[in-house]
Amino acid sequence: MAGFLWIILRRGWKDPKTPRTLRTAAEFAQKGSTTKGSSAHSAACLGALRFLRTAIAALTLATQGLLLHNARMKNAWKHVALLVVISSLAQAQSSKRIPCESLSQIALPEAKVGSAESLQAGAFPAPPNLPPWLAGEPAFYKTLPAFCRVQVQGKPSADSDIRIEVWMPNDWNGKLQGIGNGGFAGQLDYHNMAVAISHGYAAVATDTGHTGEAIDARWALNHPEKIKDFGYRAIHQMTLVAKASAAAFYGKAPQHSYFAGCSNGGRQALMEAQRFPDDYDGILAGAPANYWTHLLASALWDAQATAMDGASYIPAAKLPAIAKAVNAACDAQDGVSDGVLNDPRQCRLDPASLLCKTENTDACLTVPQAAALKKLYDGAHDTTGQVFPGFLPGAEAGPGGWGLWITGQEPGRSLLFAFGYGFFADMVYEDPQWSFKTADFGQAVKDADKKAETFNATDPDLSRFMKHGSKLIVYHGWNDPAISAVNSVDYFNSVEKAMDARNADSFLRLYMAPGVQHCSGGPGPDSFDEAMQSALELWVEKNNAPAEIVATKYEGEGAAKTVKATRPLCPYPQAAKYKGSGDTNQAASFVCAGK
Numbered sequence: 001m002a003g004f005l006w007i008i009l010r011r012g013w014k015d016p017k018t019p020r021t022l023r024t025a026a027e028f029a030q031k032g033s034t035t036k037g038s039s040a041h042s043a044a045c046l047g048a049l050r051f052l053r054t055a056i057a058a059l060t061l062a063t064q065g066l067l068l069h070n071a072r073m074k075n076a077w078k079h080v081a082l083l084v085v086i087s088s089l090a091q092a093q094s095s096k097r098i099p100c101e102s103l104s105q106i107a108l109p110e111a112k113v114g115s116a117e118s119l120q121a122g123a124f125p126a127p128p129n130l131p132p133w134l135a136g137e138p139a140f141y142k143t144l145p146a147f148c149r150v151q152v153q154g155k156p157s158a159d160s161d162i163r164i165e166v167w168m169p170n171d172w173n174g175k176l177q178g179i180g181n182g183g184f185a186g187q188l189d190y191h192n193m194a195v196a197i198s199h200g201y202a203a204v205a206t207d208t209g210h211t212g213e214a215i216d217a218r219w220a221l222n223h224p225e226k227i228k229d230f231g232y233r234a235i236h237q238m239t240l241v242a243k244a245s246a247a248a249f250y251g252k253a254p255q256h257s258y259f260a261g262c263s264n265g266g267r268q269a270l271m272e273a274q275r276f277p278d279d280y281d282g283i284l285a286g287a288p289a290n291y292w293t294h295l296l297a298s299a300l301w302d303a304q305a306t307a308m309d310g311a312s313y314i315p316a317a318k319l320p321a322i323a324k325a326v327n328a329a330c331d332a333q334d335g336v337s338d339g340v341l342n343d344p345r346q347c348r349l350d351p352a353s354l355l356c357k358t359e360n361t362d363a364c365l366t367v368p369q370a371a372a373l374k375k376l377y378d379g380a381h382d383t384t385g386q387v388f389p390g391f392l393p394g395a396e397a398g399p400g401g402w403g404l405w406i407t408g409q410e411p412g413r414s415l416l417f418a419f420g421y422g423f424f425a426d427m428v429y430e431d432p433q434w435s436f437k438t439a440d441f442g443q444a445v446k447d448a449d450k451k452a453e454t455f456n457a458t459d460p461d462l463s464r465f466m467k468h469g470s471k472l473i474v475y476h477g478w479n480d481p482a483i484s485a486v487n488s489v490d491y492f493n494s495v496e497k498a499m500d501a502r503n504a505d506s507f508l509r510l511y512m513a514p515g516v517q518h519c520s521g522g523p524g525p526d527s528f529d530e531a532m533q534s535a536l537e538l539w540v541e542k543n544n545a546p547a548e549i550v551a552t553k554y555e556g557e558g559a560a561k562t563v564k565a566t567r568p569l570c571p572y573p574q575a576a577k578y579k580g581s582g583d584t585n586q587a588a589s590f591v592c593a594g595k
């Protein structure tokens with residue numbers, strides 16, 4: 001959340017009439033903690049062959065390692081003390097390793113190593129050119145363990161230029177952590193790479209094939225191959241590169257591989273599960289932008305609803321009044337008056353109830369404003385029906401609410417507007433002069449959908465993923481003002497329908513987080529990434545399926561940071577129900593209930 005505000009403050013927004021400059025104006029949101037043609041086909045086959053060779057070499061090394069491991073184990077239990085075993089194993093493992101620098105010589109699938117360097121503990125400098133939400137605290141880098149940093153250029157097509165980095169700590173826990181991107185990507189999430197290696201994981205991230213701020217799509221204009229890299233190729237390739245690098249460096253492949261991402265990172269997560277089901281054993285998909293074409297068509301809908309003329313625009317000053325009316329009507333429905341709607345789908349607020357009776361003040365809406373609000377709640381529609389779910393009540397006010405994402409500080413100065421513009425101008429119509437004001441909504445949906453195969457990760461058939469034994473956790477904040485949370489429920493239901501609920505239950509969980517905005521922030525307990533990652537790993541590694549996961553709400557920063565509240569998140573369709581007594585700030589006062 002701090003990330004959004006920092007960028008808005010730093011850059012501000014440009015007028016929608018000068019859209020070319022708008023895309024350098026702001027950054028997209030993603031979670032700030034730990035927290036997918038014929039010529040292309042043949043290129044992919046070539047890559048697969050090259051990778052196969054690397055993989056076979058790696059497998060041989062790994063098998064040797066395992067045999068040695070087993071022999072030493074047997075011997076040790078029979079004849080020597082445990083300490084000797086550990087020492088022997090450590091020796092065996094280290095003897096399999098190759099120096100970091102020699103990784104510059106390894107063969108990679110459709111990629112080449114630019115550099116491989118060994119960094120001493122604390123020697124990696126804080127990245128100077130990244131926004132705080134991707135860089136994190138500069139001091140944190142001084143605490144990093146010694147690691148091997150491999151920089152790779154991926155080139156699955158002649159126009160590709162995918163920057164990939166693999167960070168491998170000397171003291172390895174045997175796992176790989178893949179890290180996703182927010183928005184239109186363009187930068188690596190060094191913060192989460194640093195967090196991962198500090199916990200012993202090998203980490204991998206990519207810029208997905210272009211350099212730029214996360215809200216900037218100008219790189220895509222007339223670059224269809226770069227668009228494919230962004231759409232699905234780069235994350236898959238970084239995964240292959242990371243596995244090959246780890247196999248070479250450590251002398252064995254990762255025992256378990258995980259991927260985590262939110263927003264576009266959630267789309268990347270689901271793309272991996274659907275298109276490359278063997279890449280990861282465990283996937284954490286937050287607030288997924290997986291129905292990309294319709295999500296961004298709905299951004300056009302929102303812009304046309306609120307910014308076509310000055311009269312329909314809902315200024316930020318009126319959002320608190322809308323939120324107040326929502327809470328007055330619905331907050332207590334869940335048994336706790338806490339400013340959080342446990343299930344905002346149950347809340348119906350008629351925008352007409354907010355109409356100004358006499359003069360137009362911030363406490364009420366004009367007739368065109370009420371009509372615009374109704375369109376936002378109803379969601380985007382074309383002549384065939386609903387294109388994308390509408391926004392849920394409860395998310396309107398506050399930092400990280402509609403003022404940032406939907407209505408903006410003035411017409412056309414919102415994140416969704418910028419994303420919608422970047423998508424249609426640079427990716428769909430390849431026309432920088434494209435304007436939301438003259439766009440035909442129904443036609444825009446059809447034209448967006450011509451790109452569905454590249455961007456969308458909506459396939460409900462996860463049977464290959466299930467067969468691989470992988471697990472998937474999806475989460476979504478009910479107060480998400482960027483991507484309607486109903487979209488995640490819809491995807492979850494589609495998988496249950498396509499695969500049978502029992503099958504889905506064996507590898508898929510959905511957690512809806514009350515009061516949580518896009519990826520984080522909002523009035524509800526929004527800190528749960530680590531708990532969810534732990535739950536995912538327990539599921540993958542111990543077959544211990546996740547049940548409730550406790551989310552925490554913190555207040556204050558740094559040393560003054562304290563726990564304000566805890567609340568269980570429940571596996572959907574269950575929801576946290578107040579027991580009727582006890583402190584409503586304590587998770588123990590709630591129980592997961594429902595079917």
Ligand SMILES: [Ca+2]
Pocket residue numbers: 330331332333334335336337338339340341342
């Ligand atoms: Ca409530």
